Amino acid sequence: MPSFDDINLFVQTVRHQGISSAAKANGLQRSKVSRRLQELEKQLGYQLLIRTTRNIELTERGQWLYEQVDDPLNKLNEAINLMQTERKAPQGKMRLAIPPALGMTEIFSNVIEDYVNRYPDVRLEVEHQKQAIDLRRTDTDLQILPSYIGTLHDDYVQQHLLYLSFCMVASTSYLSQFGTPTQVSDLVSHQVLASRYSRSLLPADVEYHLYSDDLQLLIRLARSGKGVALLPRLLVDKYLQDASLHEILDLQSFTELKLTLIYPSQPYLPEKTRAMVQILRQSFDNGSS
Secondary structure, rough: OOEEEEEEEEHHHHOOOHHHHHHHOOOOOOHHHHHHHHHHHHOOOOOOOOOOOOOEOOOOOHHHHHHHHHHHHHHHHHHHHHHHHHOOOOOOEEEEEOOOOHOOHHHHHHHHHHHHOOOOOEEEEEEEOOOOOOOOOOOOOOOEOOOOOOOOOOOOOEEEEEEEEEEEEEOOOHHHHHHOOOHHHHHOOOOEEEHHHHHHHOOOOOOOOEEEOOHHHHHHHHHHOOEEEEEHHHHHHHHHHHHOEEEEEOOOOOOEEEEEEEEOOOOOOOOOHHHHHHHHHHHHHOOOO
């Protein structure tokens, strides 16, 4: 009878797309993983994997077995992990992927400070990601994505986190030199500073004087009179208050950008992840009110 550990090792090998990667992820020697997979094939009486120089391929039987055991193993491992940690405070490594723009906001900095203060036993990793990533394969617990970027897997949980409002801003010096646009169509004669976020909110025929995903760069350029920029209000509120930037087209209703919280579908969410979800939702609910 094949062991649970060997079947689990087979699933890990498929997920990591190679014996070496699976061995590294599980803290085992490559030769040991290879021997255990060969023993599993011997016990089942079927070849499951075709070994090549660089990676592995599934046989027809291997593909069938993987489809049968992948989800049940996920649930079993999650249940075991939950039972082992349910009476303990959140601990271990917590990896969170966020859009670069969000990491520049005070509200997100407060989230991280709050989490670190509450759960000192968690090793927190925050990564800036512009695209959807494979959460399971990269061992990422949560990702925050703007609505125009789809997830990689349909079974990921998707929860609305925040509608991020944007405003068009410019400096006094720029407006004095180039005038104030009164409608979106006027932007064709202005120097527009753009990011991938504003591109999804402005008309497709608007051309850009400068494009960058570095929103702090766009803020600096706008404050120094180099153009008009559509930026998250969370980032520019303080500059609007000190009058180094002015809101223009304020009667224009720009579509808000929806931010979505993504995590792998699992009935037993680890406490470290559940705690982060709760803090994010509480903080952004309060911050957007």
